[in-house]
Amino acid sequence: MSSFRTLDDLGDVTGKVALVRVDLNLPMKDGSATDVTRVEAVKPTVLELADKGAKVLLLAHFGRPKGQRYSTMSTSFVQGDVEEVLGKEIMFIPEVMGPVVEQSIGILGNGDIGLLDNVRFWPGEEANDPEFAKGMAAHGDFYVNDAFSAAHRAHASTEGLAHFLPAYAGRAMEAELKALDAALGNPEPPVAAVVGGAKVSTKLDVLENLVGKVQHLIIGGGMANTFLAAKGVDVGKSLCEHDLTATANRIMDEADHAGCTVHLPYDVVVAKEFAANPQSLRTCNVHEVAEDEMILDVGPLAVEALGDVLKTCRTLVWNGPLGAFEIEPFDAATIALARIAAALTQDGSLISVAGGGDTVAALAHAGVKDDFTFVSTAGGAFLEWMEGKDLPGVAALKA
Numbered sequence: 001m002s003s004f005r006t007l008d009d010l011g012d013v014t015g016k017v018a019l020v021r022v023d024l025n026l027p028m029k030d031g032s033a034t035d036v037t038r039v040e041a042v043k044p045t046v047l048e049l050a051d052k053g054a055k056v057l058l059l060a061h062f063g064r065p066k067g068q069r070y071s072t073m074s075t076s077f078v079q080g081d082v083e084e085v086l087g088k089e090i091m092f093i094p095e096v097m098g099p100v101v102e103q104s105i106g107i108l109g110n111g112d113i114g115l116l117d118n119v120r121f122w123p124g125e126e127a128n129d130p131e132f133a134k135g136m137a138a139h140g141d142f143y144v145n146d147a148f149s150a151a152h153r154a155h156a157s158t159e160g161l162a163h164f165l166p167a168y169a170g171r172a173m174e175a176e177l178k179a180l181d182a183a184l185g186n187p188e189p190p191v192a193a194v195v196g197g198a199k200v201s202t203k204l205d206v207l208e209n210l211v212g213k214v215q216h217l218i219i220g221g222g223m224a225n226t227f228l229a230a231k232g233v234d235v236g237k238s239l240c241e242h243d244l245t246a247t248a249n250r251i252m253d254e255a256d257h258a259g260c261t262v263h264l265p266y267d268v269v270v271a272k273e274f275a276a277n278p279q280s281l282r283t284c285n286v287h288e289v290a291e292d293e294m295i296l297d298v299g300p301l302a303v304e305a306l307g308d309v310l311k312t313c314r315t316l317v318w319n320g321p322l323g324a325f326e327i328e329p330f331d332a333a334t335i336a337l338a339r340i341a342a343a344l345t346q347d348g349s350l351i352s353v354a355g356g357g358d359t360v361a362a363l364a365h366a367g368v369k370d371d372f373t374f375v376s377t378a379g380g381a382f383l384e385w386m387e388g389k390d391l392p393g394v395a396a397l398k399a
């Protein structure tokens with residue numbers, strides 16, 4: 001793995017100012033956060049720096065203010081949540097540079113924590129304006145990026161700062177990069193990838209990247225229908241992108257050349273309406289889907305066969321549910337395969353890395369989120385990494 005500096009490479013930081021990019025873009029309801037996972041993720045980094053005697057300045061975005069100051073999008077709204085998770089009082093600083101920041105640093109003692117305002121209030125952030133980055137950098141002695149979820153953006157606080165200050169990966173960033181490297185960068189073969197979800201069109205680049213890197217490509221979800229249709233299967237009323245059948249065929253050809261086996265379901269769970277436990281529910285062979293039926297999940301025989309595939313693999317990377325898992329019983333295949341992967345991981349025979357908004361929800365629903373080797377909550381950044389893209393925020397950390 002290309003090397004990057006971590007907190008282990010910091011010397012004595014007593015009294016030094018750390019500019020720490022974190023993800024505090026918390027989901028909110030009625031003025032308070034509904035989920036503080038993102039704060040918990042950066043807690044080790046923030047407390048480690050504070051314990052080492054640094055003055056820690058947290059830098060984050062919150063919502064989409066598009067370069068203007070909106071009182072409703074101030075990071076002060078999450079101050080209380082951050083304090084609660086860290087178990088420490090922090091100082092809110094309503095700027096990201098200038099005299100107010102300078103004075104606040106003077107007030108902070110060693111080991112104290114300050115929270116700067118929403119960095120996206122300033123247009124220089126998203127424009128990655130070097131002058132803006134330089135202005136922020138002037139207040140810090142070093143820069144720590146602990147926000148992998150924002151690393152696919154080349155913004156001043158996610159990329160630009162690394163050009164003006166010594167840059168380090170925080171603990172969450174470090175864990176994420178190690179896990180992703182173990183899953184696709186330098187994985188132990190054989191490698192299986194599960195790609196599910198609604199549409200092929202949103203995951204074309206993911207599929208293109210994976211066929212050259214994995215030995216088994218397991219396609220489920222709505223996108224499997226497009227692949228089945230490309231093979232001449234009548235998928236009835238299923239969600240299917242008929243205009244992408246040529247693309248699907250090309251991906252299958254590429255897989256063939258690369259020695260990657262593409263697994264499509266051969267039995268499926270279908271219904272005539274998209275509702276919980278509908279009257280019309282049945283399981284059938286893919287060749288028996290009626291014209292008024294929709295494929296809503298992978299069938300039990302296919303899941304069993306996929307479980308056998310996973311048993312032969314050392315590494316698994318998973319993005320996208322196998323079925324319309326939000327509605328019962330179309331969560332069955334995702335739950336069953338996730339539990340097999342979790343058990344293999346716990347036995348020590350499989351390294352399993354998963355990510356994606358709905359994927360994380362589905363794994364939590366299956367009760368196995370903590371049994372995978374690593375589950376990324378990064379969303380867009382995780383997907384771009386699965387597409388094989390260089391993430392600017394990660395590239396900037398490389399020594």
Ligand code: ADP
Pocket residue numbers: 196197198199202220221222223239295296297319320321322323324325326355356357358359360
């Ligand atoms: P992630 O957020 O993990 O990247 P996606 O957003 O790509 O995953 O896919 C999740 C969505 O795919 C879910 O809303 C799920 O209902 C839908 N889906 C999965 N299988 C099917 C199917 N057979 N038909 C319609 N929708 C499906």
Ligand code: MG
Pocket residue numbers: 356357358
């Ligand atoms: Mg999604």
